[in-house]
Amino acid sequence: MAFASNLALTFLLLSFIVVTFASTNVHIVYMGHRSQSQNESELIEASHHDMLSCILGSKRAAMKSILYSYKHGFSGFAAVLTHSQAKLIADFPGVVRVIPNKILSLHTTRSWDFLHVKPDIVTGVLSRAQSGRGSIIGIIDTGIWPESHGFRDDHMDNPPPRWRGICQEGENFDSSHCNRKIIGARWYIKGYEAEFGKLNTSDGVEYLSPRDASGHGTHTSSTAAGVPVESASFKGLAKGSARGGAPSAWLSIYKICWSTGGCSSADLLAAFDDAIFDGVDIISASLGSSPPLPTYVEDVLAIGSFHAVAKGISVVCSGGNSGPYAQTVINTAPWVITVAASTIDREFPSTIILGNNQTIQGKN
Template structure:
């Protein structure tokens, strides 16, 4: 039902029942109050209720209702990484003043295991004065000065019995823990991106996923509690309209309160147009590899040795075992050779933890294994214990990571940025199954997981660090700093001839996360409230619906909806779909930057072509600033054409603004649909 009425800080749910529900409920004997599941009343206006299809349609016809949609199940998206990103340990322990940070990270996930060393509060003072949250973690759950808030929705405790929430929280802002490993594998120091940050945990997920109703309840509380950044490693299987997307709805209201939401892009790759995180106010994160991988040698019965990707806690498995390939459901007890995705002849799979000795091999190696198997009546092999080895080809986009283009808002480039999401070692719930296999009884306080769930908290940790350095930066400024300083990736790392739209930008967004450069971006693209209004109007919102969403009675949509006008949304990237003008096009994009670098500075534009034939002009080509926070506008005009008559096609480039000390990069992507 949109924003809260401005005169009510804590909105009464009386408008939800009995009056509103009684108007639509067909069975008066059931009682409208009994139908209400949740009432959202702290940070935005809305409710979840048990309704029939007809009742839902009646409510959706009301002018004061923005949208009605069924509650769906969303899925959890499944340390060396911080060194790989260039963020050294000493800078992460304390903030520049030398004291523990008062930045609070809200983790919406499966809960947390508070007793792990990753969440010890040694060195932390009491919670910041600004904190309005509570510790309601349920039975046998105690907060401390590191975990300062806890709430549960899915079960009766915020304690994590899945492991996912513990893993994401420790990856983002977990303490420095020495001698961490997975049964001796990947041994070393485990740490989050910004260990000095506090944690507020919102348990909205369990073994069967996360319901829309619970996710919205977590957003409602987190915003009102006063978190500084929200991390959501949760995704739908496909993109939905933003007024039916619980993360987009919660993230919108969070952004209007100055809180940035970091969101997993999804694990539906490598197909194009699969990113489920589409709203411009969300920071959507893809997953990529780091320069470490886990390998095991597989010794075949004929003496041939092949190498596979593997994480296992097994020593050499003694006697040779039957060789089974491809299908672990066959119950192999020795080696299971799993098919992998090959990108430019490179393996980009994750070394999953499984309950038996196993290794994943590329297709060429698999052919050699199958050849041996077919030529022997009793094929056997032995899997050696996994080793940690260096991967010089990193970063590569993970095959599972969802790609763009944005299937809902074509003028907004998604995902936004890539971060480590393959073979990530982090804290884990000691009561959770390591593999979700009923026969696997192992339990451990660390685990190796892969997914955009793992890449999302890497960005969250950096946002928490930036928020400490720049407490006055808006959510869009924080997002812009990360996007415009990301390290561009070579297209060859993500191209696959079988995948349409296989460009760097549609896989990585702006590129690979660069935490150090993000602290001093020079210029930022800030989004105003009017930008949001214009975008919603051009998506087809009426003035009445817009006012309900924003809570601003002065908002209005004065022109007819024009989706193509979204191109001028003040975003750090530039993209548009020109499917209807393949022969020839000329499009201008308006952008405004804010100076956050050096007071007196001059930036010169440079266009770097990467793919396709585009003519790009920047007007003016030079921007001169005389003070901090000064704003300057410019226009980017892109022209081209002669795209193929059929099939998807794209052309890309990049715009760099440089003053000699800063380089502010914006990807430019022009594409056609199939």
């Protein structure tokens, strides 16, 4: 009761504050853990509007400012605020942290053979895990190219009754692009556009949909759960069978990264929130900040993954591509499985013939 009274008093006092014009940026108002009840989602969203309306002067202004209400796995919202508005709301009861929106960056066919994870070994880990059958892997990345052969659903089961995900439509992507392999797809751009303006897709370089324009998300999805594809290669190099680590697992796609430049942390938290609600078992995110490392309370990926793990969801993240200096591995929160490679067992040789007919053997 005391908390409610203090909160009401704070709202009342702040409702008389006149905020002057200033430049705005996206801020994430993080409010921490929330209960398991799904019936409270609308009430939580309404409370976010009420809180912000005390600063902006009206509920309409608050609803216009808020980009996302995080209400499933945790509580909070992303909104377009001035620096002074962000400082004011940081002092509200129940607000854990106000975090400026950041743009994160994105970080193979033979990976599983290199790790000796082979489907033809009866006693191997892949066989014992039934190739991931019954598991749902959420991929937070650049989307997916659903026509790729690695996403065939020939031998896939129907999604489980517990699944609550959707197949969100958009440019060059409709519900028919989901199947028994790709059982969910969503896309998020509000945080990105609030920072950089409307994304122009008229040139066909990008799609306002779950469709992948850069190939990164398709690559990570197939590495995680692609079904076997024979005679795969990159322009004739490294020809062989391509397959994912859990080829019998279902995929749910969360597109937050855009080929024109980066991934908004506000969009990332929205993807985590939806993935928790949808019912994924594993979340994979091959993206992150650049060094120096943020603290955990300012690291949106650490925050989202913390609440996912608290709900029993395993979170796997890339260690980044920085280095070779110390403290350049990212996504190091202790509740995250951080993956990186320091070597690989293959080469891509090519021959260079100089003008004097001298031949040099090169490799990559």
